[in-house]
Amino acid sequence: MKCENCGKEIDHIITSYFDPFDIDHTYKIPIVECENNAVYFDTDDSWVGGELSEEEQHECILCPHCEKPPFKSYETQIYRIIRVVKFKDM
Numbered sequence: 001m002k003c004e005n006c007g008k009e010i011d012h013i014i015t016s017y018f019d020p021f022d023i024d025h026t027y028k029i030p031i032v033e034c035e036n037n038a039v040y041f042d043t044d045d046s047w048v049g050g051e052l053s054e055e056e057q058h059e060c061i062l063c064p065h066c067e068k069p070p071f072k073s074y075e076t077q078i079y080r081i082i083r084v085v086k087f088k089d090m
Helices: 054-059
Strands: 012-018 024-030 031-034 036-040
Touching: none
Parallel strands: none
Antiparallel strands: 012 024, 031 036
């Protein structure tokens, strides 16, 4: 996708995660383009934006080139997904 700020092609975003001591660290996270003109990235409960407002979440998702939010839209949807894997008897 192209950053809607600087126009450069990006395949990841920059965002922060809390460590066990509540200190945030910055990471490069791959993004995936999907249907409905949307992009997603997988994360977990340590993502700093998880409990923030949409406006605050928008500000903590950054382009790796211009270091500004790469999306003009503030709409953010968060899905809490749990994947359970069971094994069959051999």
